[in-house]
Amino acid sequence: MLRIKKVKKYTVAQYPQGIYRVKPDSPAQALWKGSVSSAVMLAILESCDGVGTTGPPPVLPEMVTENEARNVIERVFDNNDIDLQEDVDYLFRYGINDSTQLDLDGYNDSLNVGYEYIAGADSGTFTPEVINALDSAQSDSGPYVKTVDEFERSPDFETYLENLIQEFIDTLKVQGII
Amino acid sequence: MEFGLMKDIVDYSVQKYKRKIEFRLSTNGTLLSKQVLQYLKKHEIYFVLSIDGNEAQHDSMRRYANSHGSYRAIVERLDDVLAFNLYTVAVSVVVPETAVHLASGVKCLFEKGFRYVLQTLDYSARWDRKHIKTLKKQYKILSVFYYERMSKGEKIYYSPFDERIKTWAQKPYGKGDLCDLANTQIAIAASGRIYPCVQFIGTDDNEYQNNSIGSVFSGFDQQKRMYFVVQNYVEKESCTGCALNGRCATYCGCVNWRATGCLNKIPPIICEHERMLMSIVDKLANKLWGDNNQLFKRKFYERTYPVSSYIEDCLIKRGVQDVAD
Numbered sequence: 001m002l003r004i005k006k007v008k009k010y011t012v013a014q015y016p017q018g019i020y021r022v023k024p025d026s027p028a029q030a031l032w033k034g035s036v037s038s039a040v041m042l043a044i045l046e047s048c049d050g051v052g053t054t055g056p057p058p059v060l061p062e063m064v065t066e067n068e069a070r071n072v073i074e075r076v077f078d079n080n081d082i083d084l085q086e087d088v089d090y091l092f093r094y095g096i097n098d099s100t101q102l103d104l105d106g107y108n109d110s111l112n113v114g115y116e117y118i119a120g121a122d123s124g125t126f127t128p129e130v131i132n133a134l135d136s137a138q139s140d141s142g143p144y145v146k147t148v149d150e151f152e153r154s155p156d157f158e159t160y161l162e163n164l165i166q167e168f169i170d171t172l173k174v175q176g177i178i
Numbered sequence: 179m180e181f182g183l184m185k186d187i188v189d190y191s192v193q194k195y196k197r198k199i200e201f202r203l204s205t206n207g208t209l210l211s212k213q214v215l216q217y218l219k220k221h222e223i224y225f226v227l228s229i230d231g232n233e234a235q236h237d238s239m240r241r242y243a244n245s246h247g248s249y250r251a252i253v254e255r256l257d258d259v260l261a262f263n264l265y266t267v268a269v270s271v272v273v274p275e276t277a278v279h280l281a282s283g284v285k286c287l288f289e290k291g292f293r294y295v296l297q298t299l300d301y302s303a304r305w306d307r308k309h310i311k312t313l314k315k316q317y318k319i320l321s322v323f324y325y326e327r328m329s330k331g332e333k334i335y336y337s338p339f340d341e342r343i344k345t346w347a348q349k350p351y352g353k354g355d356l357c358d359l360a361n362t363q364i365a366i367a368a369s370g371r372i373y374p375c376v377q378f379i380g381t382d383d384n385e386y387q388n389n390s391i392g393s394v395f396s397g398f399d400q401q402k403r404m405y406f407v408v409q410n411y412v413e414k415e416s417c418t419g420c421a422l423n424g425r426c427a428t429y430c431g432c433v434n435w436r437a438t439g440c441l442n443k444i445p446p447i448i449c450e451h452e453r454m455l456m457s458i459v460d461k462l463a464n465k466l467w468g469d470n471n472q473l474f475k476r477k478f479y480e481r482t483y484p485v486s487s488y489i490e491d492c493l494i495k496r497g498v499q500d501v502a503d
Contacts, residue, residue: 001261002305002446007453010421013346013460016479067464081309086457087421 008089009103014067062153064161069117069148070105072158076165077106079117082178084108084115092143094133100125104145110177112142115165119150144172179209181217188221204228204269206240207252207259215262226267226296227252229257231283235276253290260291262493267294274309280316285323288334296337301437304494305447314454321462328466331473333487340477342425342459347478350424353411357430360391370394374406377432406431409441416444426452 070086077084084106093099102125107114118126126147134145146168148161172178182439183268191199203218203225208222218225227250230236237247259266268287272280287295299305320336327334360374366474367382372392380386391406392398410431417423427433427448436447466474476483 002307002310002450004416004444004449006417006420006445007422008419012454012457012464014458014464015347017346018348071461083314085453088220170332 007087009065009087010011012070012086014065020029034076063150063167064153064157065106066117066119066150068157069119069150069161072161073115073117073148073165074106076162076169080169080178082113082169088114090114090143092130094130094137098133100130102126102130102145107143107145111144113144113172113178115148115168117148119148124156140168142177144177179205179212179214181209185217188223192221202226205267206248206249207255210255210259212258215258217247219262224263226269228269228271229287230270230272230276231279232286235279235283238276239271239273250268250319256290267296268292270295270297271298273300273303274305277309277316277443280313281319281323284320284336288323288327293333295333298337299447299451301433301445301447307450310450310454313451314458317455317458321458325462328471328473331467333473333477333491338455339459339462342456343463343478345425346460346463348374352424356427357410357432359410359431360403361410364391365499366394366408372398374403375432377436406441412442414444416440416449422452422456427458 016093042133074084085108086106088104088107088109090104090107091099092102102116103122104114105116116122116126118131131147134143134147138144146162146165154160169178188201191201199222201221203223205225217223230239230248233247233249236249236252240248242248247259260438270283270287276283284295284297317338321339323392324339329460348364357363357375357380362376365373365376365379367379370381370393371379371382371387371390373379373386373389374391374395376407378386378389390399391403429442433448434444436443437447463474476486
């Protein structure tokens with residue numbers, strides 16, 4: 001049966017909002033860029049070998065974004081004919097009296113199967129305690145929710161993620177849940 | 179098409195109001211002869227063409243009284259139609275029975291030369307979860323098609339995608355943007371009764387006349403008119419706090435009324451459809467943005483795009499003609 005349901009959190013759109021335009025340089029910036037001193041500075045920097053005190057600042061590892069992860073994961077679920085609803089509110093009860101409201105990236109209500117790629121603010125809800133409880137629930141009566149911690153991008157990250165999710169689905173198939 | 183009546187109306191308005199009144203037309207195209215097209219061109223009467231997609235899709239719903247489909251009759255006239263106006267909009271309506279043809283149908287329309295496809299679901303039909311699943315697959319196929327066309331720099335407009343991207347890249351829908359019934363839009367029945375929108379006319383008999391907001395002979399019934407305006411603008415309780423509020427098509431009071439009998443009560447199919455479609459569209463837009471697709475950037479982020487694109491098209495057309503000459 002079709003139903004009306006409010007979407008609590010929506011993070012899929014990653015392209016800019018509002019009229020986008022490249023901001024022109026301010027007069028000061030333009031002057032600085034065009035000045036002799038900037039040319040000297042650039043020459044000095046370009047002559048550096050990139051180590052020691054003149055080296056570039058440390059760069060944080062580039063992580064697989066939530067959007068990229070969702071694309072891959074949903075593709076695997078799709079290939080297995082499992083239809084997921086996106087951004088689903090789910091009240092997860094665990095322990096004796098504990099419960100927490102989760103916002104799952106994908107979830108199939110009838111199969112009780114879903115996933116969450118834990119990136120950014122998600123770690124506030126998906127605490128180690130909750131993740132452990134979700135893992136334990138998989139060998140019990142569910143929900144069967146695969147959690148994936150944000151991870152560093154590598155050339156074969158898609159294959160890695162595909163295998164991870166396929167393995168999860170295969171396990172559920174063996175268990176007779178799907 | 180009452181072509182004779184249409185001419186009488188146009189002649190009357192030109193005679194009385196010079197050229198202050200503009201006319202637009204919605205047609206299934208079956209009677210668009212060269213003579214009619216010439217007349218429309220002379221009087222700058224542009225039209226949208228009701229054509230659902232491919233033959234199977236169209237003919238399953240749009241038939242003559244003798245039960246034969248009207249598709250071929252329209253397709254025979256397409257060259258003339260697109261020569262009349264390259265930007266003619268194809269209007270396609272999808273019902274549960276034709277959902278499976280959605281992707282192939284839309285592709286077919288673009289392949290036949292349309293550049294603008296305006297598509298909507300018949301929200302008053304009986305939709306279920308199985309249909310939503312079918313639609314999802316179809317939209318995904320189309321998102322690949324749209325991506326490929328945009329990557330080749332081909333200017334296409336497909337309303338389910340373009341309009342939703344606009345609500346993010348430009349601005350969300352505001353009151354009256356999507357539907358402004360009884361306010362900046364009205365409909366007039368053949369009887370002269372004024373209605374909030376064409377959806378309310380129905381058979382214009384006793385049952386429907388309750389929705390009338392006046393008559394061309396006596397003017398507006400302001401109290402009734404304002405009732406519709408206010409009801410249409412009321413914040414929908416079912417949507418308050420939803421993250422997609424302002425991006426989806428729940429703001430069309432006419433559609434709500436037709437499907438639920440209430441202006442501000444949305445049918446579940448709208449909500450399900452929007453939730454499903456929005457993420458497909460946004461993933462497509464993410465990809466085009468990530469590719470630094472120049473056409474995507476121009477189309478959705480440059481205010482001058484409609485004008486610059488038109489000028490560009492004219493220059494290309496002139497270039498092609500020069501080469502041909």
